[in-house]
Amino acid sequence: MTLTVQDVVAWIKASNEKMQANKDYLTTLDQAIGDGDHGINMARGFQEVVNKIENQDYTSSSDVLKDTAMTLMSKVGGASGPLFGTAFLKLSTAVKGNDPVDYATFTNGLAEAVNGIKQRGKAAKGEKTLVDVWSPMVDFFNQEADFHTDKMAEEAKNAMEQTKDMMATKGRAAYFKERSIGHIDPGSASSFYIFDALADVIGGKA
Numbered sequence: 404m405t406l407t408v409q410d411v412v413a414w415i416k417a418s419n420e421k422m423q424a425n426k427d428y429l430t431t432l433d434q435a436i437g438d439g440d441h442g443i444n445m446a447r448g449f450q451e452v453v454n455k456i457e458n459q460d461y462t463s464s465s466d467v468l469k470d471t472a473m474t475l476m477s478k479v480g481g482a483s484g485p486l487f488g489t490a491f492l493k494l495s496t497a498v499k500g501n502d503p504v505d506y507a508t509f510t511n512g513l514a515e516a517v518n519g520i521k522q523r524g525k526a527a528k529g530e531k532t533l534v535d536v537w538s539p540m541v542d543f544f545n546q547e548a549d550f551h552t553d554k555m556a557e558e559a560k561n562a563m564e565q566t567k568d569m570m571a572t573k574g575r576a577a578y579f580k581e582r583s584i585g586h587i588d589p590g591s592a593s594s595f596y597i598f599d600a601l602a603d604v605i606g607g608k609a
């Protein structure tokens with residue numbers, strides 16, 4: 404697996420399409436254990452990102468990811484903007500000067516992204532946040548010698564679904580305490596769409 408600049412642009416565009424298509428669902432999830440703005444936040448943020456990156460002649464994946472990060476940080480209100488922004492910024496830094504981005508570089512970039520999210524959110528695994536999708540994805544990339552995009556999408560989906568049984572101890576959902584159990588974490592759902600979009604692009608479907 405390698406990612407060209409065009410692949411990275413396609414990844415971001417495909418992520419945006421999924422955010423738009425699932426905007427209401429993400430909002431519904433956030434209505435259950437938050438303030439109901441996650442769908443709006445992600446759909447608006449990713450649309451702004453696509454507006455920014457389309458029609459630009461990028462020659463490096465790092466630049467695409469940096470613009471993605473900066474736009475998410477500045478345009479997305481709420482906790483999620485800075486968190487997703489940090490993830491893409493760390494990824495951008497990690498892949499700088501490596502075009503096309505090879506598997507090992509990308510895997511390292513994902514690990515850096517997770518570290519960034521954890522640091523920024525002061526969150527660890529199992530606290531029912533987007534860390535619970537990004538972190539298993541790092542493990543997946545680290546372990547899979549025989550990489551399959553279908554398996555990757557499936558793992559991301561499983562990770563998202565596992566947040567249902569967790570009790571939130573970070574973010575707004577933490578106010579719900581035990582009542583947060585039984586609901587999928589909104590940020591994990593949007594993270595699943597990001598990895599599902601990546602699987603589509605690598606698999607040649609987007």
Ligand code: ADP
Pocket residue numbers: 433437438439440441444445480481482483484486520523524525526531532533534573574575588589590591
């Ligand atoms: P807000 O919570 O400000 O309304 P959003 O609704 O857009 O922002 O995003 C909520 C998501 O952000 C949660 O579902 C969770 O995944 C993630 N999140 C919130 N706080 C944290 C944190 N401290 N660390 C990691 N992720 C967090």
Ligand code: MG
Pocket residue numbers: 433437438439440441481575
């Ligand atoms: Mg919210």
